[in-house]
Amino acid sequence: xxxxxxxxxxxxxxxxxxxxxxxxxxxxxxxxxxxxxxxxxxxxxxxxxxxxxxxxxxxxxxxxxxxxxxxxxxxxxxxxxxxxxxxxxxxxxxxxxxxxxxxxxxxxxxxxxxxxxxxxxxxxxxxxxxxxxxxxxxxxxxxxxxxxxxxxxxxxxxxxxxxxxxxxxxxxxxxxxxxxxxxxxxxxxxxxxxxxxxxxxx
Amino acid sequence: xxxxxxxxxxxxxxxxxxxxxxxxxxxxxxxxxxxxxxxxxxxxxxxxxxxxxxxxxxxxxxxxxxxxxxxxxxxxxxxxxxxxxx
Numbered sequence: 001x002x003x004x005x006x007x008x009x010x011x012x013x014x015x016x017x018x019x020x021x022x023x024x025x026x027x028x029x030x031x032x033x034x035x036x037x038x039x040x041x042x043x044x045x046x047x048x049x050x051x052x053x054x055x056x057x058x059x060x061x062x063x064x065x066x067x068x069x070x071x072x073x074x075x076x077x078x079x080x081x082x083x084x085x086x087x088x089x090x091x092x093x094x095x096x097x098x099x100x101x102x103x104x105x106x107x108x109x110x111x112x113x114x115x116x117x118x119x120x121x122x123x124x125x126x127x128x129x130x131x132x133x134x135x136x137x138x139x140x141x142x143x144x145x146x147x148x149x150x151x152x153x154x155x156x157x158x159x160x161x162x163x164x165x166x167x168x169x170x171x172x173x174x175x176x177x178x179x180x181x182x183x184x185x186x187x188x189x190x191x192x193x194x195x196x197x198x199x200x201x202x
Numbered sequence: 203x204x205x206x207x208x209x210x211x212x213x214x215x216x217x218x219x220x221x222x223x224x225x226x227x228x229x230x231x232x233x234x235x236x237x238x239x240x241x242x243x244x245x246x247x248x249x250x251x252x253x254x255x256x257x258x259x260x261x262x263x264x265x266x267x268x269x270x271x272x273x274x275x276x277x278x279x280x281x282x283x284x285x286x287x288x
Contacts, residue, residue, distance in 0.1 A: 014285030016278065023277055027269035035267070045273070052277040056284050103219040104251075113214030118247035122254045131261040139258065140265050158262035164227060183223035189258050190251075 004068055012059050023052070026069070029160045030076050035144070036155040037080035037091060047083050051076040070166050073156070077170045089148075093171045096180060097149050103187035108196045119196040135193055142192035150185030157182055213241040218248045222255050 010018035030051055034044045054075045062071060084091045110116050123132040131139060143154060156167045168178050210233075213221075218241050224230050225238050242249055 012285070014281055016281065019277065019281050020274075023274055024269050027273060028266040031267040031270065032265070045270075048270070049273055049276050052273065053280050056277070056280045059285075102216075103222070104216070106216070109214075109216045113216040114245075115215045115247040119251050119254075121250050122257060124257055129257070129260070130264065131257050136261055136265070139261055143262065143265070154262065158259050159265055161263060179223060179227055179229065182227075183220070186223060186255060186259060187219070189262070190255055193258065 004064070008059070008062065008064065008068065022068075026072060027052075030072070032159050033073065033076055033152075033155055034080050036148075036151045037077075037084050038087065038089070040087075043083055043087065047076065047080045050079050054079070070162075070170075073160070073162065073166070074170050091148055091152070093149060093173050093177070096177055097147055099147055099150075099184060101184075101188075103183070104191070104196060115196075117197060120194060122190075122193055131193075138193055139189065142189050145192070146185050146188060150181050150188065153178060153181040154185035154189070158186070210237060213237050215241075215245060215248050218242075218245070219251060222252060226256075226259075 007018055007022075011022070027048065030048045031044060034047045034051075038044055038047060051072065055072060058075070062068075066074070081091055104119075108116060108119065123135055124130060125132055130136065143151060143159070146154060152171065153167060153173075156162045156170070157164070162170075164175065164178055164182075167173065168175055171178075173181075218238065221230065221234070221238055225235065230238060242252060
């Protein structure tokens, strides 16, 4: 949003077009992040609606110290976390879940630490330079299947595109732990999308 | 995770794959980055792995959910109720 002060003025004045623009830009992202915290469609729906309502009510008190986007996601993360607690799904970032599996399974490397054979490549679409449509849908499933801390961090960083700083602040994570979770999550996604060696299919 | 402090031998692939995020996040020192890039330039296996990781990350940026029409109604009702009249 280029001109935030003017957007905020319009929102405060109840300008429908301004809300519509904000909604189409962020509702899908909010939904994705909510899904990374709470698991039922009802809970996702509630958390996202609560977030929008909190935005409408909180606009007058919004001081613009963070961007509107950061504020919106912070509201969502707070709601989603307390909802997860209510559903007895504690989501705690004060210590890392015990998962230090290597990025690539050790059997892919020889005793000298080099690839036994060059790793298989993921299929991609040469035009978009993104993963093929099939792998893209597998990626969505793989993100949903990540351990909670990794799922939340990967969603905020890679799906939504927030900065490391924003995510650390939102989740009260140290910079190092944020990066560890991001690395484990991304590496796990790569592993889920296909074996590294054609000789040893999973 | 980073134990090496002495003069370092060239990276091997097993180490390379653990540094991909630190590299992309620009958290490597100049020396570490040079070592990473040197390996990337000479190892086809790691170059392929690295490119695939970048594609995974870029593709993740395209999987957001679509906006929900019902939530839109709820939002606009709240906007009218709370803000519309002033």
